[in-house]
Amino acid sequence: MQDVKTNKKVIDEGVEAGLAKLTPEKIASVINQVLEKETGARFKAYVQTCMRCGLCSDACSVFLSNDRAPQYSPAAKVKQTILEMINKKGRVSREFLSDAVRIAHTECNVCKRCSMYCPFGIDIAYMMLTVRRIIHKLEITPLYIQDTVNSHAATGNQMWVKQDEWIDTLQWQEEDAREEFEDLRIPLDKDGSDIMYSVIAPEPKFQAGLIYQMATIMHAANVNWTMPSTPGWDNSNMAMYTGDFETSGRIARIHYEAAANLHVKKIVMGECGHAFRSVYDVGNRWVGWTAPPIELIHAIDFYHFLLTTGRIKVKEKYKKSVTLHDPCNISRGRGLHHKAREIVNILCENFIEMTPNKEHNYCCGAGGGVINCGPPWKGTRMVNNKEKSRQLKRTGAQVLIAPCHNCHSGLEDIVEHYELGMEIKFFGDIIFEVMEKTIFEEGN
Amino acid sequence: MNDKILNDKSTWDWQTPEKQIPVKEWEDEFNWVQEPCASPDGESIAAIVNVDDAEFSVCKNGETWEETFEKAWALKFGPDGRLAALTASDEEWTVCVDGECWEGRFDYAWDLKFSPDGSFISAAIQQDSEYGMSVNDTTWETLYKNISGTLLGPLGNSAAVVQVDHMDQADIEAFAAGLFCVAVNGELQSERYVNIESICFDSTEEKTAFSIRRSRLDYSIATNSGPWKSNFQFAWEPCFINHGASIIAPVRQNGKWHLFKDDSDFWNRPFEQLWKPTVHDSTGKIAAVVSETFGRWGICENNTLLNFQCNTMISELFYSDNAELLIALFKDNDLWDLAVIRNGNVTPWGLKADKLWAPVISADTKIAATRMEKNNRYYLVVNGKVYQNDFDMMFEPAISPGSDKILLKAIKNGIYYRQTLSLDKVL
Numbered sequence: 001m002q003d004v005k006t007n008k009k010v011i012d013e014g015v016e017a018g019l020a021k022l023t024p025e026k027i028a029s030v031i032n033q034v035l036e037k038e039t040g041a042r043f044k045a046y047v048q049t050c051m052r053c054g055l056c057s058d059a060c061s062v063f064l065s066n067d068r069a070p071q072y073s074p075a076a077k078v079k080q081t082i083l084e085m086i087n088k089k090g091r092v093s094r095e096f097l098s099d100a101v102r103i104a105h106t107e108c109n110v111c112k113r114c115s116m117y118c119p120f121g122i123d124i125a126y127m128m129l130t131v132r133r134i135i136h137k138l139e140i141t142p143l144y145i146q147d148t149v150n151s152h153a154a155t156g157n158q159m160w161v162k163q164d165e166w167i168d169t170l171q172w173q174e175e176d177a178r179e180e181f182e183d184l185r186i187p188l189d190k191d192g193s194d195i196m197y198s199v200i201a202p203e204p205k206f207q208a209g210l211i212y213q214m215a216t217i218m219h220a221a222n223v224n225w226t227m228p229s230t231p232g233w234d235n236s237n238m239a240m241y242t243g244d245f246e247t248s249g250r251i252a253r254i255h256y257e258a259a260a261n262l263h264v265k266k267i268v269m270g271e272c273g274h275a276f277r278s279v280y281d282v283g284n285r286w287v288g289w290t291a292p293p294i295e296l297i298h299a300i301d302f303y304h305f306l307l308t309t310g311r312i313k314v315k316e317k318y319k320k321s322v323t324l325h326d327p328c329n330i331s332r333g334r335g336l337h338h339k340a341r342e343i344v345n346i347l348c349e350n351f352i353e354m355t356p357n358k359e360h361n362y363c364c365g366a367g368g369g370v371i372n373c374g375p376p377w378k379g380t381r382m383v384n385n386k387e388k389s390r391q392l393k394r395t396g397a398q399v400l401i402a403p404c405h406n407c408h409s410g411l412e413d414i415v416e417h418y419e420l421g422m423e424i425k426f427f428g429d430i431i432f433e434v435m436e437k438t439i440f441e442e443g444n
Numbered sequence: 445m446n447d448k449i450l451n452d453k454s455t456w457d458w459q460t461p462e463k464q465i466p467v468k469e470w471e472d473e474f475n476w477v478q479e480p481c482a483s484p485d486g487e488s489i490a491a492i493v494n495v496d497d498a499e500f501s502v503c504k505n506g507e508t509w510e511e512t513f514e515k516a517w518a519l520k521f522g523p524d525g526r527l528a529a530l531t532a533s534d535e536e537w538t539v540c541v542d543g544e545c546w547e548g549r550f551d552y553a554w555d556l557k558f559s560p561d562g563s564f565i566s567a568a569i570q571q572d573s574e575y576g577m578s579v580n581d582t583t584w585e586t587l588y589k590n591i592s593g594t595l596l597g598p599l600g601n602s603a604a605v606v607q608v609d610h611m612d613q614a615d616i617e618a619f620a621a622g623l624f625c626v627a628v629n630g631e632l633q634s635e636r637y638v639n640i641e642s643i644c645f646d647s648t649e650e651k652t653a654f655s656i657r658r659s660r661l662d663y664s665i666a667t668n669s670g671p672w673k674s675n676f677q678f679a680w681e682p683c684f685i686n687h688g689a690s691i692i693a694p695v696r697q698n699g700k701w702h703l704f705k706d707d708s709d710f711w712n713r714p715f716e717q718l719w720k721p722t723v724h725d726s727t728g729k730i731a732a733v734v735s736e737t738f739g740r741w742g743i744c745e746n747n748t749l750l751n752f753q754c755n756t757m758i759s760e761l762f763y764s765d766n767a768e769l770l771i772a773l774f775k776d777n778d779l780w781d782l783a784v785i786r787n788g789n790v791t792p793w794g795l796k797a798d799k800l801w802a803p804v805i806s807a808d809t810k811i812a813a814t815r816m817e818k819n820n821r822y823y824l825v826v827n828g829k830v831y832q833n834d835f836d837m838m839f840e841p842a843i844s845p846g847s848d849k850i851l852l853k854a855i856k857n858g859i860y861y862r863q864t865l866s867l868d869k870v871l
Contacts, residue, residue: 017617037698037699038699137660143614153639153657154592154607154624155590155592163554163555163592164554164568168552171515171517175498182475183476185476185478187479189518192817229555244660249678253719260757263800288735288739290738291756293756293757294757374614
């Protein structure tokens with residue numbers, strides 16, 4: 001097992017370039033503006049309530065991964081960032097801000113596990129996101145995640161996928177998936193469909209086979225569905241994680257208006273956790289929708305419905321031993337871990353629980369936009385994911401199911417780095433493999 | 445409600461009570477049949493059909509177009525009754541109208557649009573990795589690195605946000621310097637901005653207005669003549685008023701939304717949210733979707749809050765052609781409904797629909813008709829009354845020029861029905 005602990009300062013060009021432009025006046029002005037104008041009673045209550053008891057420490061997988069070094073405790077992360085900004089009334093140095101970027105953007109997955117162990121329920125993720133809001137306004141956000149947000153702002157998707165590339169990919173997948181059913185379709189812009197299916201941009205960019213698989217599942221389940229050819233097809237939202245609430249809100253608006261324009265009853269989204277948090281909890285609220293204005297369900301909910309109603313039938317259960325990673329945003333954030341287990345047991349013969357699990361599960365280590373900070377930070381991310389690697393290894397499972405894109409990518413890095421030898425799959429991969437390729441008919 | 449203007453309806457058959465076209469049998473004739481669409485006059489129904497392996501055509505009233513294609517999508521009837529689709533042959537894309545394909549061939553074509561009277565048809569196009577638009581088979585002379593937010597005006601002018609320079613991967617400095625402009629008919633008409641959204645034309649289509657992002661934190665409104673001076677925290681879609689002399693737009697200041705006119709506060713009241721401004725220029729009426737309290741949605745008209753609230757969303761807000769009616773398509777407690785607003789008085793129809801479309805409105809504004817889905821069945825709804833017959837699928841209805849008949853277009857048990865219903869039968 002390779003142990004990467006270089007202790008070398010990571011150079012992020014986006015952060016460095018931004019820091020170089022800052023003046024003390026600008027720094028103080030932005031920090032005080034955010035603290036005074038963009039926070040309220042909740043923020044004040046959290047700041048005043050934290051007793052630095054440290055009960056949050058053992059909840060944090062980054063803390064555990066770094067040999068319980070105190071500076072990685074969630075309470076310490078607050079102390080080293082936002083609390084210092086408050087105490088110094090915004091008069092902090094560039095060096096301080098450089099550390100704040102590292103802590104808030106790469107040593108906290110905003111996974112909210114610590115909040116469950118805080119005796120007062122302090123939402124430390126919110127505190128870190130407030131730091132990221134300040135970082136955004138100071139224009140010192142890490143380069144790669146900023147580029148992702150730029151893509152969101154310019155194209156409506158996170159990977160600079162052009163509109164023709166998106167549609168062409170769907171048509172290509174539709175054509176290929178006719179290997180499964182000769183009349184299979186990925187209906188584009190089908191007005192009045194029951195369901196709009198939305199994905200995140202890595203699917204058309206790198207993992208188009210997932211769209212193929214979902215098209216096969218939709219066809220077999222005889223679902224009246226569509227995908228939009230217009231912006232709004234990407235439900236992901238890295239702006240939510242950089243504190244660019246304006247772009248985050250616009251993304252949510254585009255997503256829901258695409259669904260409203262197609263007059264669908266429901267949005268089903270692919271296997272992604274942060275995107276769920278974005279459209280279910282964050283982006284929608286920034287624009288003023290207290291709940292999703294069009295019903296929205298995560299793929300786990302959808303698969304559960306298909307499998308428990310017989311719309312998708314299992315031909316033969318999956319044989320390899322599997323374990324399940326509970327993505328924070330749909331487990332702690334939504335409670336889908338019970339349904340996820342029911343799905344595993346329908347699909348697979350040999351399920352090995354990961355410990356801790358369900359809402360107590362450790363973050364994949366990639367979440368909260370940490371993996372999106374890109375290659376400069378990968379080495380430290382691997383160090384910070386050591387505890388997750390131990391947790392995975394203890395299962396001894398051959399296959400790791402991770403129903404979230406960010407988790408998937410992060411766990412792949414962990415499996416490779418710590419040489420765990422596990423295969424990583426989405427639920428969709430396994431359903432596609434074990435399902436009967438017949439078309440469901442109502443009443444039969 | 446410009447997109448609801450239909451062609452001359454007096455020439456349509458309003459006398460024959462019912463016509464039928466069997467469509468189920470198309471499924472025996474072709475390998476598969478895609479979702480159908482109906483012409484505005486209801487005389488035609490058409491669908492993309494698969495005729496052979498990777499070979500598609502369009503079937504209209506049982507007759508297929510002569511030409512077949514490797515791919516076809518986006519089939520739709522225009523307001524003038526022409527039938528158009530995006531089609532590919534020999535790996536080249538084009539627009540095919542009533543079976544005749546444009547001469548222009550592209551590496552890709554999408555975003556098929558009709559102008560409100562149907563006389564112009566546009567598509568976004570990509571050729572050799574450069575992007576633009578083509579209108580009635582005339583392609584922009586200058587193409588760009590990327591395109592988004594396309595717009596086709598009633599007079600046939602086309603506009604879009606275009607990327608004017610190449611950007612290297614993850615070059616956040618180049619992005620921050622501004623890569624995007626507005627192009628009209630292919631010619632650049634704006635400065636460069638970080639982002640541009642929501643282009644609109646004035647009635648002459650000589651002016652454009654749009655929302656801009658000047659820097660990471662500074663948003664504003666601009667026209668082809670230049671931007672407003674003020675910076676805002678954010679800005680939504682602008683509209684021209686006063687026959688193009690002024691612009692209104694929702695903008696965010698101090699965490700609240702305001703309606704601004706020509707860079708000054710217009711309604712002088714803050715909202716939690718304000719968007720979808722809609723204008724009837726000749727009467728000077730302006731309405732917008734607003735949220736006064738977080739999570740509650742309402743309508744403000746000429747700076748007066750209407751006596752109406754819903755808790756889910758208002759998806760569409762528009763005036764009838766003469767502005768006597770303001771229509772809101774809204775969702776309350778997760779069910780869809782329609783509000784008809786006359787002289788500031790709001791009348792919800794109480795439909796509780798699972799799916800609901802914006803209504804068509806008679807010239808005298810006495811009749812509003814639409815379709816809804818409830819419990820998986822489709823119904824015609826006229827002035828809030830649900831017509832008793834249910835269908836498997838329904839298309840947009842039409843109202844006779846004399847406002848005495850409703851044209852119902854729907855499918856049931858594999859048969860397409862065109863019915864002219866006298867108003868007293870429906871109401």
